[in-house]
Amino acid sequence: MATDVNTAPPIIDLEASGFGRGSYPIEVGFALENRDIHSFLIKPEEDWTHWCKDAEQIHGISREQLKAEGMCIEDIALKLNEMLRGQTLYSDAWSFDSSWIGRLFDSAGIVQRFRIETINKLLKPDQVEFWHPTKEAVLQELGLRAHRAGIDVQVLQETYLRIANMS
Template identity: 35%
Template sequence: MKISFPDNLGKITFVDLEASSLYGGWPIELGFAHLFDDGTIQSGAWLIYPDQDWVEDWDYWTGWSLESETIHGISKELLLDQGIAAQKVVEHFEAEIAETLLVSDAPAYDQGWIRQPALIINRFCIPFRLSRPTSLE
């Protein structure tokens, strides 16, 4: 499998968000991996500290899915302990994605999470599909 991009592309950034639930939830982690034109990769992620209203209503709120928690492995306790405010996540991420092409394996979901009021990043995610190659050139 050979993938080619324009010579002047610079870097591509794969973006992925995890959410508290696929339905009625909110973004809880924003991860990225830069692929530079020289073949190097740089990655990172931030846990997104929930809005105070979410924390106060967790016991009653339906926006947290235990099924989603099982899949991504991020607990409420981990968010409270290691998460940072959504606005700080936006600032860090915007600095990381300057002059890059954003791509996502699930752009419909990821763009939905990125455009939530607490986490607004005005970039578009370009859809891509991954396949398992039989050989690499």
């Protein structure tokens, strides 16, 4: 993977209705290698009823906002496949993000045409220990608030670039 200032690994991040059983994706964001960022709010399905007020406090997205502004899961699944087909995207919360993206595609009845891997596959063991402090520094320097998918993918790419260039 190239590590110049303009190229970074493609990153994906999801926000969700909560954590654990019954939770579902409410926002998906991804950053491409050229650092273009896209994010979409997801309109919950009728049977997606789990809602955690603690999670809402973290991401700041209400169910009402999702119902008013979110895209239907079929449209999002098709858009993701169109834009990401054949790519591998990286996540710093692989187990959660891959589970939520799986729920989106399963519920939409559409085959996912891209892969998600853990960002740790791109890092050397000594780089992993610098991940969280570097990520926090990036958030502070950029003056951003975490836990919105579009912002998070931007921060994750910048964090990766800084760590990759440490070596």
